[in-house]
Every structure is written in structure tokens, then in C-alpha cells.
Amino acid sequence: MNKPAVLGGKPRFTTPVKLVDITFVNKEQILKQIDETLDSSLLTNNGKHLIAFEEALSRLLGVPVVAVANATLGLTLLFKAAGLHGKIIMPSFTFCATAHSAVWAGLEPVFVDIDEKTFTLDVNSVKKLITPDVCAIVGVHTFGNPCAIEELEKLAKSKGIRLFFDAAHAFGVTYHDKPIGSFGDAEVFSTHATKTLITGEGGFVSSNDKKIIDNIKRGRNFGFNNDNSDALFCGTNAKMTEIGAIIGLDSLDAVDGMIKHRGVIAAVFRKRLSKIPGLRMQEIRKDAVSSYCFFGMLVILEEFGLDRDGLAQALAAENVVTRKYFSPPLHRMTAYKNHATSHLPVTEFVSSNIICLPIHSKVTVEIAEEICTAIENIHKHAAAIHDAL
Ligand code: T4K
Secondary structure, eight states, X not given: OOOOGGGTOOOSOSSOBOSOOOOOSOHHHHHHHHHHHHHHTOXXXXXXXXXXXXXXXXXXHTSOEEEESOHHHHHHHXXXXXXXXXXXXXXXXXXXXXXXXXXXXXXEEEEEOBOTTTOSBOHHHHHHHOOTTEEEEEEEOGGGOOOOHHHHHHHHHHHTOEEEEEOTTOTTOEETTEETTSSSSEEEEEOBTTSSSOOBSOEEEEOSOHHHHHHHHHHTBTTBOTTSSOBSSOOOBOOOOHHHHHHHHHHHHXXXXXXXXXXXXXXXXXXXXXXXXXXXXXXXXXXXEOOOSSEEEEEOHHXXXXXXXXXHXXXXXXXXXXXXXXXXXXXXXXXXXXXXOOOOHHHHHHHHHEEEEOOSTTOOHHHHHHHHHHHHHHHHTHHHHHHHO
């Protein structure tokens, strides 16, 4: 085998293998619809493409949905719409938007530990932190792996508190053959460019609770009544544009094939990388199909020979882009430094060792195999790389 690029060998890829790479199904159709939309001058405010996008999502997930400008505002509007007050339980191992949205809605996040294998909420840790001032739990379907849904539903019900899911990564995920979208009291998806269903910036909330859906519909439009003659409450502006919806409708046509492809690439990674000491891949919940929005694995220094940062650096030299989602965890961020947080050992461990590999439609089986070969080679030369870095 060649020397790894980080030690002066030839990079395995001549152009970067990006972390995210977007494929459109019918770019000409998108451009035609954008052209017509520009000519119509109806760019936003409940236009026909937005309505078509919401209807398509609702049909697919079997639950009412309301599209929003991004998942962060979707979460904020949801917490407001549910009339929550007090503390809200969530993982610290998530993107900061999960907690920021709660704070913007006047709530106090309580960070809870995760499970070391699935990277999702640890139900026993949640149980321990439910006090009378906790009003809700937010589970995050991390990287597209569903939370322990039934256990959390049972727990929330027994405590009389609300249960929401941050499904930012989870479009295209199924659990017991049912699409993610109708679990808990509501779920919030992101359709940001880095996700499986994309509108550029965007997201949507799905819920069987009519009050929540109606309230978010008003809330995304300043809190206006039906004829915009009066603001019934202090809403915000969280509307999705027509151009976003046009891209989203195209993206919807791509999702099925994309999820299948990601499953194939994930299988290649699992088969090859599980043979290398010190690499622990996220365990996908039984009876679930993950979206593999991100492919996350832990790098254990003592077994692999390099830590996560060393592997990231060595892969960068091979022209493979990686990301450390989510590092640091939220309770280590400046924004939350004054937050009372219990000890979160698993979160600390996962967050310090996590690395996400590229997984998308342009990562072919050959590219995935080549990434695995690069990692094998890096492992083989780990001691030399360790000394060189
Ligand atoms: N909850 C969870 C669990 C989340 O992960 C997120 C967002 C949210 C809630 C909130 O959702 P939104 O309010 O955003 O709808 C990105 C995204 O900005 C963020 O949406 C996402 N999670 C988070 C996991 O990742 P960055 O700062 O890491 O992204 P950035 O710009 O560095 O891009 C990552 C990679 O994607 C790069 O390699 C470039 C590539 N990329 C990026 C963009 C924006 C593209 O190829 N095309 C693009 O347009 O935060």
C-alpha cells in the first residue's frame, strides 16, 4: 500500500469527496418553475408550490404538516404553540438549534445523557431528571437513527408531559415500517441543504394535534388571523418561499432512491470498517431504516492508534471531507456555560471521539471502498502519523 498522504504519499482522491453533495432529479423543471414564479411575482405567502409541497409531505407521512423557514424556527414555534413553561429535557449531544429554540421560547433546557451505541437519548437518564417543573422531553433522531420512541412515549404519558422529536436528520426514516413524522406530540424536520430532503433553508412541523398545527400556521405568519387584519398573538416570520418549495418538490422525488443508496454505502462502511480495531459505528435501532443523514462513528485512540482529530487530519490529506457532529456538546458551549448540568459521561465520550464520513448520492460504492482502504492504510501507519502530527 502507498504511504498515507499525510506522510507524503499521493492523495487517494484528486478532487475532494465532499461531506454533502446535492443531486437534483430534474433541474430543468426546477428552473422552469422558478422562471414562471419570478414572472408571476408571487414569491412567498402561501403560494401554490408551498401548498403542493405541504400536501405531498402530508400524504407521504400520513400526518398534517406545516412548512417553515427552518427547523430552528419550527422548534421555537412548536414550543410556543404547545404553551410550554419551565424545563425541557433534551440531549446535549445535538446541534445547538435544539436548545437555542427552547431558550427563545422561554424554556430552560435540561441536558441528559445519551446511549453509547445509538447516540440517542438514554431513557434511564431521562427518567432520573424528570422533576415537577419539567414540561416536555425532546428526543433527537440523531443522524437519522430513531430514538427509543416507545419507551419515551410511555414515560411521557406516565408523567403527563409532552414529547417532541427533533427530526432534523430524519426525513426518509421509517420505524416499524411507519415513516418518522407522526410520533410523540409533534416532530420537526429540517430541509436545510445538508439534509436528506432539501429546500435550501427550510423545514416543517408534523403533528396530529390540530391545535399545534393551526397555531404554528398562524405563528409563522406573525400571528395573523385569517384575513391578516389582526395579530392574535406575537408570532414571527417563518414562512418558506416558493423557490424553496419548488426545490423541495424536486427533492421529494429523489428521497426514496437516495435513502436506498445511502443504505448500500453504509453497508460498505460497516462491512469494511468493523474489521479495523477501534472504530465503532452508530448502532441503528432494530426495525428502523436510517436516513444516514450523516454516517457517524467513534474512533478509539487506544485501539485505532490515532484519535478522531488525527483520523480527520489524515483523511483531509487524502481529500476526504469529514465533520465532527456534534463536538463540542451543548453543555460545553459558551452559550450554556451557566446552565446547571449533571454529569454526562457518555455525551463527553461520544462527542470527543465522533467523526462523520461523507455519505450521499455521489459517494459511489467504489468511492466508499476507496475511503475504507484509505482508513485501513491510515490505521496501518497510525504510529508514524501520530508522531508526525
Ligand atoms: N436540530 C438538529 C439535530 C440539527 O442538526 C439542525 C441543523 C437543526 C435542528 C436546525 O435545522 P435548521 O434550522 O438549520 O433547518 C449545518 C447546518 O447549518 C445545520 O442545518 C445542521 N443542523 C448542522 C448539522 O449542519 P454547519 O455549520 O456544520 O454547516 P456547513 O455550512 O459547514 O455545511 C456542512 C457541509 O455541507 C460542508 O461540507 C458544505 C456542505 N454544504 C453546505 C451548504 C450550506 C453544501 O454542500 N451545500 C450547502 O448549501 O451546520
